């Protein structure tokens with residue numbers, strides 16, 4: 001496609017000159033006029049195709065997502081006996097929507113193909129009409145029949161070639177309409193990703209006043225051991241007008257472990273969404289003096305994150321480059337650390353099941369591990385990465401209080417400052433400050449230890 005687009009201007013110029021030489025202005029003008037009409041008609045037929053193709057891609061994505069959702073939740077669906085039928089009906093509905101849009105796309109493409117083919121065939125006649133005008137106009141009346149015949153065939157070649165150049169451009173429009181549909185969809189995704197990345201990186205860790213919890217949230221300067229500074233921050237969920245939290249001011253500093261408690265839906269996880277810039281705050285400010293990631297703040301979400309791959313990749317999820325492969329040599333220091341932390345998290349038994357750190361497994365980790373094992377494996381990753389701050393969103397909800405205590409102690413021994421979200425009162429003894437979200441925008445901040 002690219003080569004045709006690049007060569008077209010040269011061939012068009014050359015054959016336009018040749019056509020003008022044989023037929024005068026009539027030839028090029030009629031062929032150019034014909035091309036303009038063809039382009040306008042094609043554009044009219046192409047417009048609806050781009051938007052329908054865009055819609056079709058979206059529905060296809062939704063349909064595949066639905067399949068994936070059923071695969072992932074197959075066990076829960078099987079336990080809840082009526083869910084099978086419900087999912088069947090809903091998946092069918094998505095398929096019908098997709099088929100409906102695909103049918104509409106095929107219909108629209110049918111008219112585009114008719115337009116393109118008509119343009120091709122009518123172009124063939126045009127070459128003879130163009131040469132007929134000067135001949136019947138008497139321009140070539142002095143030529144013998146043999147010379148006239150040679151002129152007609154030479155002109156026919158030039159005109160047909162010129163029309164062919166235009167025809168090729170018009171044919172390209174069919175391909176271009178497909179490319180435009182896909183590009184539109186990918187472009188939208190990229191724009192969204194860029195804006196998210198920009199929002200996440202668009203802060204200056206060194207800037208801003210700090211607000212001190214101990215001095216009743218008054219400004220102070222130069223806090224280097226602080227992760228977040230919140231100043232009269234208010235936020236709500238995107239589909240609600242009611243504030244979850246109003247005018248929250250606090251500082252999260254190194255060594256001060258914070259526990260966030262509150263009833264279901266009071267906005268505990270939403271606070272993290274706002275801090276991670278996944279949601280916009282309604283008013284107020286916050287500064288992050290360190291960033292999300294292994295070297296700053298690491299987040300253990302409510303739903304454990306596991307990737308597909310070996311046991312090593314669960315503990316150290318990173319793209320496998322040559323350097324990484326080299327560092328994976330058996331008996332390396334890294335191996336010892338991983339084994340030590342698997343042991344500390346209480347999941348060293350997984351080594352036996354997988355057959356080694358780098359043995360490929362053909363199962364889905366989410367299917368074969370119990371919720372508690374998943375949470376412990378995530379802790380092994382946390383121990384391995386050893387961030388300065390660990391944000392734990394109900395990260396021990398599937399574990400006993402005793403196991404919870406062991407894991408919290410291990411985190412502290414490794415020098416992490418903890419920000420935990422949870423309901424259990426047993427969590428209090430591992431923290432210094434409690435932020436209670438009371439609902440309706442209300443909150444309370446209490447110090448637990450002197």
Ligand SMILES: Nc1ncnc2c1ncn2[C@@H]1O[C@H](COP(=O)(O)OP(=O)(O)OP(=O)(O)O)[C@@H](O)[C@H]1O
Nearest residue numbers: 237238239244262263264265266267268269270271
């Ligand atoms: N992705 C979302 N889009 C829109 N609203 C959401 C979304 N996620 C959560 N909410 C709503 O925001 C409110 C706060 O949710 P959030 O997850 O912060 O609750 P929570 O306090 O962490 O609850 P829990 O203790 O159950 O984890 C809830 O009313 C919830 O329904």
